[in-house]
Amino acid sequence: MLFITTSALLFLWACQTKNKNPQLQSQHEINNNWSFRQVGEDEWLPAKVPGTVHTDLMENGKIENPFYRLNEHDVQWIDKADWEYKTTFETDESVLLYDRVQLDFKGLDTYADVFVNGTQILQTDNMFREWKADVKELVKKGANELRIVFHSPIKEGIKKYDSQGFEIPVSDNDLAKIGQVEDGKKVSIYTRKAGYHFGWDWGPRLVTSGIWRPVYLKAWDKACIENLQIVQHEVSNEKATFTAVFEIEAEKRSKATLSVLNNGTILASEKVQLEKGLNKYPVDFKIQNPQLWWTNGLGEAHLYNITGELKTGQRTFSEETRIGIRTLELVREKDEQGTSFYFKLNGHPVFMKGANIIPGDVFLPRVTAEKYRTTIETAKESNMNMLRVWGGGIYEDDTFYDLCDENGILVWQDFMFACAMFPGDTAFLENVKQEAIDNIKRLRNHPSIALWCGNNEILAAWYSWGWKEQEEAKNKENAGKIWQAYTDIFHKILPEMVEKYDPGRSYWGSSPSSGLGVPADLVNGDEHYWGVWWGKQPFETYATHLARFMSEYGFQSFPELSTVQEYAEPEDFDIFSDVMKSHQRSSIGNGTIEYYMLKEYKQPKNFESFLYVNHILQAEGIKFGLEGHRRSMPFCMGSLYWQLNDCWPVASWSSTDFFQKWKALQYYVKKGFEPVLVSPYVDDLKFKVGIINDRLEKVNGQLNLKLMDFEGQVVWEKASLVEIPANSSGDYFNENRYEFLYRKNTRNLLFYAELVENGKIISRNIIFFRPFKELDVPHPNVEYTFEKTDAGFDIHLKTDKLAKNVYLQIGNEKGFFSDNYFDLLPGGRATVHLKTGISEEKLEDVFSFRTLDDAF
Template identity: 50%
Template sequence: MHYKTVVSTLVLASTLAATPPAKADNVAKQQINNGWTFKQVRGNNWYPATVPGVVQTDLMNNQIIEDPFYRLNERGIQWVDKEDWEYKTTLNVSPDIFDKDNIELDFKGLDTYADVYLNDSCILKADNMFREWKVSVKSLLKKDGNELRIYFHSPIKVDLPKFDALKFPVEAGNDQSENGGIFDKKVSVFARKAGYHYGWDWGPRIVTSGIWRPVYLIGWNDAIIDNIFYEQTKVTPKRADIKAQIRFNADKEGEATLTIKADGVKTVWTKKAQVKKGTNLIETKLTVNNPKLWWSNGLGEPHLYPFTASISMDGKVADTKTIHLGLRSLKVINKPDKDGHSFYFELNGVPVFAKGANYIPQDNFLPRVTPEQYEKTILDAVNANMNMLRVWGGGIYENDLFYDLCDKYGIMVWQDFMFACSIYPLTPELEDNIRQEAVDNVVRLRNHPSIAIWCGNNEIHTAWFNWGWMKKFDAYGVTEQLRNDTKKLFNHLLADVVKEYDPTVFYWPSSPYGGNPDAKCETGKEIWNPDGDAHYWGVWHAKDSIANYNKIKARFFSEYGFQAFPEYQSVLKYAPEERDHNIYSDVMMAHQRGGSHANGLIEWYLLNEYRKPKDFPNFLYMGLLLQGDAIKTAIEAHRRMMPYNMGTLFWQHNDCWPVASWSSRDYYGRWKAQHYFAKKAFNDILVSPIAEDGKLNVWIVSDRLKATKGKLDIRVMDLKGNVLFEKQSNVTLPANTSQIQFSAPIESVLGGKQKNEVVVNARFIENGNGEVVSNNYFFTRFKDIDFLKADIQMTSVPAGDGYDVTVQSDVFARGVFLSIDGIDNFFSDNYFDLLPGEPVTIHVTTKLDKETFDKQLKNESLADAY
């Protein structure tokens, strides 16, 4: 049996407008997604199956198991991963494929241990969810009535013997083996499979199997393109130099002609080459003069050029492929400086402050995430002024569509390899499997302009030095062996793959990391990491006060976060019963994977910062406000630190099921207060008032590449709106900087009031367009402020796909939350403050008629929640 891995970058026409390539009649493709059935191997009954899909979704569709996301149903499906499953379909080959000289089966993704049979011949034994498998099948195919059968071995049964054979315990703290009914046997580390499937501290344990990505039958004559690499060797506004490498397979010797053209570029590049039967490589150099550059969100247009490459033989086009390229120079600058080592992203010669979040898979059942959900997830980042997402190492190397959308909308991607928080005992077989996995995915993703960095793993380096792994493994005498495995994998094997296959992109062995494989990078002191990126979890896990975000320094914050439950209307979707409505109920605890410890932290912080909420819905509301305040504090602090710190990626952008977590958008895509607050804190101009050393300092941060002029208006008022202090001044914001634009002793702005009786409102009004950036600041904790009951008036007028609602209050109203029933709606802003007598208008997207909308529309502010 012979098979090899072939990868390609497929751009979905639904996402990106593309010039249709010249038709290559020599290549034909057929998706095998119809007529599939499946069964439990030790059962008798075959049921209809959906491909792509997984066993659990097929069992749900056939009403054999209940939705595991609802109430306590997850507990009842743990038997599924202990069983073997079989899938089969009858394959009739389309005539345009059957007549081809070469026919291959292309499995984009098999999860995970899968034996594939075609007409009873075993053609493949797959053992890695992250790899693509391609098998030549011409000699085995009939025109009609071919049986394609896939036997999925239980990943638990395959890997339990590997666990039992080890002489030391593995380290995989997030593997919820007990929930899976296998005691403390954390087998996740043995499978090249998404780590979060085995559970995480925000996700369920649902270990899937199945045909999780599409299957194609591909027929071709003469030649077929394997992959293309457009290596951008040097890009400036004047010229882009590209080395194009086209790897293709030919089934005969002869002369081939490579032709490359790009929309918007007059030059057509051609090159002739003698080719041999088998794999061939043609390299050629391309130059684009005065290119339109690709910019990240907020800095400019993320321009994409469709580059179309064709291979011709005997005067006929054999194969053609179009790839959308963003021409840009994107580097990580990690160099010695006066404070340690810099760590920042430089795009087209400009230092860019990275603003964004960590991204996890959008569902435990990956094939059911729709293109519309992908687009909404990326647009929710774009619309919150983000320019970066970190694809975290316990999930998957995402679908092509994810990166296509990041390319299209200007979201830079920090891409982890799929390793997180665990020890992976290496064998030669596993090492080879991992190397091929890395090659597959680097080759698949390297043409995306959004790929900004390749990172070896999540938190494995810091785990060795800060989590007590050294001491634990010293007791078994295997520390040296496992440390060597770790360094071999993350400092050599993966680094070498990136160097060979994507040489212009920066590789970072772990996150967090400081540059030395044998030293801790996070100090635990005020300077958290002077040389690289940091995961600061003192706020939350260590009960540091939220104000501590203002003190902790690092060069780049790649993780930090704060938990909250989803809003009440979301909770009703998975915990609808009255008896569920207590954060310690069985159902709410099942949807809180941090356990009672995490719920205790939410309560502790809530009572530390606020007063006691009066009931369950208000506990949820105040918890959301608390989470938003915490992350707002962090983002503003990190941006004020610029250029010492040059990035802030909070944990986390999204959820994989309905749960209490650190996400800013819940599983249903509802924005939490944190997402609304992040949108404002990530604005390209940020006004950030703060008390420092007895002074009220007002910082203004600008990410713009040109200076901006405007007026700074600072008001200090009491909660009834009486202005106690006001100062207006004309200011010029330098490009790409953070500066104090106003400073005064705190006592001088209080107008005789106490600190807990006032609010600071700082506004920047831009010259010319009159755009206003505003921010409120309080000198004390909210629990020490006697907010007044507000009389909030709301008026609505029909507008577009919903209503414009104007909201105003007679007194200062903190955290105004608007809601209507259900979650099929969206508020353009929410959890906002209202200044007395200063109305705010927001848009609500809803299908409700006006009478029903006005009747349902509710509001509350913090004073109502006690």
């Protein structure tokens, strides 16, 4: 049983009198002694809360790991069943003396009936919302039962599907066939639940239910602060002005004092008259000589700890939040090409470098704070300054946004709608409205939130995927209803909620688009480019298909062998085996990887070599996009590739796999997003070297260029002093490529560029003039030594000839290489830092490396 006593209460707010009497507002998490069962069955099993039905069934040995081999297909019955959870908690009389006692459910997935001591207190239908219920009249001294019945999201969805009267278009990402849903009905759109649970072209179909976020019992007297919003006004070097908006739930009319503090120092204080019920009270304050919040690479992400205090009589209640002082605007101005689309931070246009993210697991309670931390550390280490939270997943946990705040990572925040039209009935629209309010209020104080976006690719589906024509051909009246629901949600409800609850931020109706309800083009908004992959266009088009902001583009790879071994057996090690095809959700997936691979490389000699070459293929392909987008600034001002992470072990577009291991792409991204980048490239008849400088000050340096063969003989070189203006992109070498390469053996030739500042190489890059399969790459003699460090080892490498895509490994041991999959020039040396806890003796035993010539 869960005992809640005066001595055991945990406190959310610092709620104490001047004389330090016992605190008067409490919060306790109800997370112990839960059990669950399938409705209709007798057996109760232990459950973990927060958790999910699937993970609880796994813990009790009732199902096998759905990620392993083809097990996913054997657990599709779970989402057709109803499930029941219960626990008993005890309260003593002191809890019942509070004016208010409340149960707060941070996340219930999804259709749930909630009972306390046999009385129903809630009926929920949205996993994205927070649900609260007053229970003072229901809880009693001693034992209290909390029971939650989860109804099948599939059965509930089918009811709504059948009552709709016509079919609403949904993309093939709703894997109803795999889910064995009645008549293949795509019911995901009727339930306010993470879309990717129903399947996606990188994820499994595992439609789970459960108490996915914490449950709290709260109690307080007289009044409490329900929400504290910090609204920023003017910012100058001398001061920044704000309004703290206190949202207060008061039990009765009374006088109070509201104060705003920074690290204990009072910034402002105001006397107010509290009114019974929920009301808002503004308090203006200012911060002198403010330190600004900057994105990663431009400065410190400085944060202020702000406390809002509510004093009624001798009782003081408080709530804390953090803010970053910065100005941020989405700039949409007409110019010669169309309409700009860029973010201006603290008065400076900033090129956005980053990726799209999806939820870190299908089973969301397994996404720990440590996993979030690794995600954001990866983004920061990779020189990113923006992540897009994609609309088919979830509004992420507070921990994610806190880490983005701390590390200077802006967040493009989608609302949770993707690749489908949605119902437009009154109840659904009201549910969406409340979902928006909950999440805008929860996230609006975070300086990392850059933009609210209505949806992912729905406008594109309607106008560019043929949905509009198809629906009008079937029934024009129904097509009108479908489009009306779209405009009600994305042109009315969501922008109105943003304007009302977070007016300082921009709203963007759909990604990609060129404006509210305006389909995407290349000159007025953001773009998702999938000509590479779906259209089998060459990688080079990444650098020429340019829009004002590239918010999606990508190419797939399998994870490394150690991850593949987590879901497959050696007999599955063929990309066209049933297991490999099941862990590939793109309809053209494995064949497309092979198609592109054989354009650039010979057939790898075995499955492990295929994985290695696939990593390099993905990285080299996306490199065209990363660099091409940056070279085209200021026309293009953002490059967010698809995708940073995975929700299960799978072949996908990710740059880190489910276990957060870096693929080759992540190492390429780290270099491609360096603040200063030297970028040699072919532009039709020209061969050029571009330099991009994201710093807010100019760079003076020396540009060194070389043509050399694979044995190290230099056949051409040039050095020049260059001055690169702040926040700029330009070409610093421009030659006719045919004249430049005239009578040169490009099968045995590379071009090397480096930029040196104050004696230090700040950027280097290599380009080859043929596909790898046409190069005469020799077998290099690579030597290495280990040097122990506090955190692991320095690995010193040298080679006699070109060592292409050096890949360092330590078997299945845990560790992280500071660089990998890199080219080592003939006669060159490199030092790679290995962070690991293994001994030198163990390292000697497990360390290995390979180069690309070994793969064939």
